[in-house]
Amino acid sequence: MQEHRATPVDASVLSDPVRRRLYDHVRGAPGTTRDGAAGAAGISRTLAAYHLDRLVAAGLLRVDYARPAGRGGPGAGRPAKRYWALRDEVVVSVPPRDYGLMARLFVGAVDAAGSPELRARVLALAEEEGRAAGTGPAELVDALRSRGYEPVLADGGDVEMRNCPFHRLAEANGPLVCAVNHALVRGVLAGRGEDADRAELAPAPGRCCVVVHPAVPGD
Structure with missing residues (x-):
């Protein structure tokens, strides 16, 4: 079983309904791109990128870069930014409870x-x-x-x-x-x-x- 730990976060990070929807989508679709997340949430790619990067900054998501399967070499374009949920438990409690x-x-x-x-x-x-x-x-x-x-x-x-x-x-x-x-x-x-x-x-x-x-x- 993977190691988990409880990670306290600012409650405001997930209080935004669009951001929470994006976070839940990434947890259910690991490695999703900005385009994929935007389509799932029904918002623009630019807005999705903003919220996704906020989640990364908060320590809830991580990113990597990869080209789509089967595409490589010259002319393949830039690797896509992909988002992954960290396996930590998220604890939101104000004031802290144990x-x-x-x-x-x-x-x-x-x-x-x-x-x-x-x-x-x-x-x-x-x-x-x-x-x-x-x-x-x-x-x-x-x-x-x-x-x-x-x-x-x-x-x-x-x-x-x-x-x-x-x-x-x-x-x-x-x-x-x-x-x-x-x-x-x-x-x-x-x-x-x-x-x-x-x-x-x-x-x-x-x-x-x-x-x-x-x-x-x-x-």
């Missing part, structure tokens, strides 16, 4: 207690929270996003999460946090009336530990 500290204390206490009953209750609460997120007209990926995941469609139709919303807690209490992730995603599926067993606990580098498999026809 909810992460409280979460670490609770998770550490549950882990240290070694109580099967307490662990089962935590997982049941996580599944209830997932059910609440899954109830309603929202699509599965939107319900997952509402709980902090970044779902993407992988080869074979699996839905993978590019991030773990609780990464910093997982660094010290991995098995418990992964179990909570699994219960939460199961709850989202159950809340939508879908088979909760489609959510599999399958840790792998670079993504969350839970994968949602495609629905079986006829289910």
Whole structure:
């Protein structure tokens, strides 16, 4: 799993709705160009460039330069500027709060207690929270996003999460946090009336530990 850290930022950087829309687009389309971002946000290339560079200056995006695939040599033109979201967690809080500290204390206490009953209750609460997120007209990926995941469609139709919303807690209490992730995603599926067993606990580098498999026809 990639290293994450919490990065405090000025709340005003993402308070602009256009800038936030561009930021979300880059997170969903790594390596996007100014033209691509402008088209996705429905704004001019010049305005997109302004906001994108503001996000770079704030430390939320990084840039590199590359020519389109298949174009090179004389006459290929200048390399395009591409934007990538940093993998840091963004923390916007005025004045500062430390909810992460409280979460670490609770998770550490549950882990240290070694109580099967307490662990089962935590997982049941996580599944209830997932059910609440899954109830309603929202699509599965939107319900997952509402709980902090970044779902993407992988080869074979699996839905993978590019991030773990609780990464910093997982660094010290991995098995418990992964179990909570699994219960939460199961709850989202159950809340939508879908088979909760489609959510599999399958840790792998670079993504969350839970994968949602495609629905079986006829289910």
